[in-house]
Amino acid sequence: MSKQALRIFDTHHPTTILNSLHTTTTSLSQTRQAHAQLLRTGLFLDTHFTTKLLSLYANHLRFSDANLLINSIENPDVFSFSTLIHTYSKLGRFSDTIMLFSRMLSHGVLPDTRVIPSVVKACSGSNNLTGGKQVHGFCITSGLCQDPFVQSSLIHFYVKCSQLKYAHKLFDVMTQPDVVSCSALVSGYARQGYVKEAKIVFGRMEELGIEPNPVSWNGMVAGFNQSGHYLDAVMMFQKMHSFGFKPDGTTISSVLPAVSDLEYSLVGVQIHGYAVKHGFESDNCIVSALIDMYGKCHSTMEMSQVFDEMPERDVGACNALISGFARNGLTDEALKAFNKLHDQELELNVVSWTSIISCCSQHGKDIEALNLFRQMQDSGVKPNYVTIPCLLPACGNIAALSHGKSAHGFSLKTGISNNVYVGTALIDMYANCGRIKLSRVFFDRMPVRNIACWNAIMGGYAMHGNATQVLEIFKLMEKSDQKPDSITFTSLLSACSHSGFTSQGQHYFDRMTKDYEIKPRIEHYACLVTLLGRAGKIQDAYSIxxxxxxxxxxxxxxxxxxxxxxxxxxxxxxxxxxxxxxxxxxxxxxxxxxxxxxxxxxxxxxxxxxxxxxxxxxxxxxPGCSWIEIKNKVHMLLAGDQSHPQMIQILEKMENLGMEMKKLGCFPVTSFVLQDVEDQEKEHILCGHSEKLAVVLGILNTSRGSTLQVIKNLRICGDCHVFIKFISRFEEREIFVRDTNRFHHFKDGLCSCGDYW
CATH class of the missing domain: 1.25.40 (Serine Threonine Protein Phosphatase 5, Tetratricopeptide repeat)
Incomplete structure (x- = not known):
């Protein structure tokens, strides 16, 4: 502290000490010395000095000192409390704001019009509807509600708490309606999807002589976009421009997502031109929105061009680029872009990794998705409750059960397994990997279920051909008051077709419209045609x-x-x-x-x-193609392909098994070879079917009695079905085979399909 400052504090004159305390320049050390000097001189009892000290402590964020000081004041006044209340509210310490306001009232100190807006802001920030209403009631009884600043703060509070009816009532009785209150109400209606009401209030601004500002327009554009009224958002943007208001960066960032969802590429190009003309091309938020817009409008060339022209690339733009490629089915381009960005050591985040994993999982690159998940963790990026549901379909697609279990273990360890989306994906994964019993266990343990969970377990049972369980789940669903949707009935009809439940399937098809007012869609008719056709009622199916x-x-x-x-x-x-x-x-x-x-x-x-x-x-x-997971590695085998390193052993083992079959009077079903060749050649062709190769590979590389799981890209043929039934008994194995239609669970020489598929 300077000597001059010390001389100032040495004097006992109140004005001299008061003038020495400057909020912007006085250090914490000087504040404490001034505090001590005031205590020595007895001037501490003067509220002018204590209020000044409180302001200084608050400015230095020394709230513990400020609280000690306010507790030591015998008769604090409104200014003593308002200083701290305002600072707490400004810094987002809402619970402290409300607590201090309560202490103020308990001291019998009544707030003024400068305190109330800070308290209302705290109630709004903490979504404390009850507390805000109590403050509102106090303002009515005390007469403070007539103040325009108090009225405006209350309108903002009710809008933030989605209580638009109360907000509108307050707006109607405002003594001096202003652009801030109007904009808040308009934005609230737009965000909640009340298009008509938002436009009415916006129109009233002109009647009240209030000119809309950029915040007013942006509130409408952003609000309509947020509530899914994309066309209204675009029209409001065009109206804003035609009225002579220049859209700013916020406006452009808000309208581009609406253009994207509408796929209005021409409007998007015009907005892009406006952004370039007005110097917004360096705004990363706008550039990311442009990349996203071009991706959703299927203009991938323009999307790539915008990305390449970025002066400084950020992770948001990278994510938009990857998602754009993925959305258009350009998986190779998405992978190429991702790997290039990763090699450039750009700090990719969980969204980046999740996007590329989802892209691969959705477009048949399941092994790549599994590898990316491993790389993601090696890079130190922690997967979240969105990543796991994106990965698990890849595990299910190729029956990579060990990888699926690892992802399940990760979700348990990180505490996200109870998330409804993670839970649904786990049910689906275990069903796709042939473990329908595990799917049911997980379904039964879920604390919260939505329609997707019910559909997942029903779809799983349907894929396994267990129509009885599907019908029981549906009854349980009805008892739990969960309303079925169109996907539910797809599972019901599919299950009935797999099990030959023809009359039951037709019954549920009729119930869709009669009981639930769900109009049958194209997939329901496809299921009904399959149901009748598989039962041999071809003419009835054609009639449908x-x-x-x-x-x-x-x-x-x-x-x-x-x-x-x-x-x-x-x-x-x-x-x-x-x-x-x-x-x-x-x-x-x-x-x-x-x-x-x-x-x-x-x-x-x-x-x-x-x-x-x-x-x-x-x-x-x-070509027929099958996958089998052995010791955490997924093997792919093509029909007739000789490239697998163990192919000689596979063919030798298959020949030995074939001889054992013939000894027991079981011969190859050569009628399934649909070529005009000799029977010996037909037997040779049958040996090359991919599901046979995969099963025999599994036998060679696992211990006797181990369960085998095979996925095939085509329908399993009748000869392979007979062959695998024999192996399940001869080798004492449980064998799961999933073809394009359903699961076949082979055990003790029998199949779960009952030879009906």
């Missing part, structure tokens, strides 16, 4: 298609063609195939199904015609 209220798509005709393949119905099969050739001209699966129908009838000339047609279109049959 002709009576549909909308045009049947490839899924519906594909369901009919698949049933014709199972039941060798050539006439309706040809009709279904012709429709599919029109709807899906580049789908080789439809040509293969028709070819198989001809082959079953021995019509080899017709088979050759279909295959020549495929060749002329440059199409090839999708």
């Amino acid at each position: 298609i002709t009576k549909m209220p909308f045009e049947p798509d490839g899924c519906v005709w594909g369901a009919l063609l698949s049933s014709c393949r199972v039941h060798h119905d050539m006439e309706i099969g040809k009709l279904a195939a012709e429709k599919l050739f029109e709807l899906e001209p580049n789908n080789p699966g439809n040509y293969v199904l028709l070819s198989n129908i001809y082959a079953c009838k021995g019509l080899w000339k017709e088979v050759d015609k279909v295959r020549d047609l495929m060749k002329s279109k440059g199409m090839r049959k999708n």
Whole structure:
């Protein structure tokens, strides 16, 4: 402390000491010395001095000292409390603000119009509706409610607490309505989705002689976007521009997401031009919004260009780029961009990693998703409750059970396993990995369930062909007052079709509309066609298609063609195939199904015609492919492929097993080879089916009695089905095989499907 300051404090004159205390320049040390001097001189009893000290302590954030000081004042006045209350509220210490306000009232000190707005702000910030209403009541009884600043603060409070009716009542009785209060009310209505009310209040501003400012316009644009009224947000932006108000960075950042969701690419380009013209191209928030907009509008070239032209890239823009590629199915480009950014040592966050994992999981790059999850943890980025549900489908897609269990363990360790989205993903993962009993255990333990949880467990049982359990779950769902949705009925119908519950399936199809007013969608008709077709009622299935209220798509005709393949119905099969050739001209699966129908009838000339047609279109049959996880590693085997390092051992083991089958009177079902070749060649072809190769690989690399799990990209053939039933008994194994239709659980020479698939 300077000598001059010491000389000032040496004097006993009150004015001299008071003038020496400056809020902006007095240090904490000087404040404490002044405090001590006031105590020595007896001037401490003067509230002018103590209020000044309180302000200084608050300015230095020494709230413990300030509280000791205010507790030592015998008769504090409104200024003593208002200093601290204002500072607490300004710093976001809302509980301290309300507590000090209560102490003020207990001392019999009545607040003034400068204290109330700070207290109301604290109630608003802590979402304390009850406390705010009590303050409002006090203001009414004390007459403070007539003050425009108090009225404005209360309007903001009710808007923040989503009590728009109270806010509007206050607005209607305001003595001096201002632009701040109007903007708050308008923004509140817009955010809550009350479009009409927001526009009415906005229109009243002109009647009241209040000119909207940028905050008013931005509140409307941002609010409509937030509440999902995207068209209103865009129209308000255009109106703002036509009225001569210049949109700022906040406006542009708020309207671009609305443009994105509407996929108004032309409007997006115009806003982009405006942003460049007015120098907003260096605003990272706006650039990220532009990248996101172009991605959602499927303009990936423009999206990449905006990203490449960024002067300084930030993680938000990187995430928008990755999501844009993923949204457009450009998984390779997303991976390339992510790896490039990672190599540049840009600090990618949990959103970045989650986005790329989700992208790979959704677009068939399941192994890449698992590898990325491991790299994410190696990089020190902690997965969250969004990451795990994005990863788990990849585990389920390729039956990577050990990886799924590891993710489950991580969710337990981090305390996110009870999250409803994580829980739903775990139910789905265990079902996809063949562990439907674990799915049910996890479902039963969930503390909170939403419709997705119910649908996940029902879908799991449906995939396993357990229609009885699906129907029981549905009854339990109805008893718990959870209303089913369209996905629920898809699971019900699918389960019934897998188990041959034809009458039950038709019953629930009728209940959709009758009991729940859910209009059947295209997928429900596809399930109904499958239900009837699989039961051999091909003509009834075709009749359903002709009576549909909308045009049947490839899924519906594909369901009919698949049933014709199972039941060798050539006439309706040809009709279904012709429709599919029109709807899906580049789908080789439809040509293969028709070819198989001809082959079953021995019509080899017709088979050759279909295959020549495929060749002329440059199409090839999708090769059979199976996955099996062995010792935490996923192996992929292609039908007829000889590249696996253990292929010699696999074929030798398969030959030995084949001999054992024949000894027991079980011979290869060569009718499933739909080629015009000798029986010996047919047996050789059957040996190359991918699911057989995967099962035998599992036998070679695991101990006797171990469970095997195989995923196949096509429907399992009848010969493979017989072969795996034999192996389950001969090798004493439980074997799970998931094909495109359902799960087959082989045990003791039997299959859970009951040979109905």
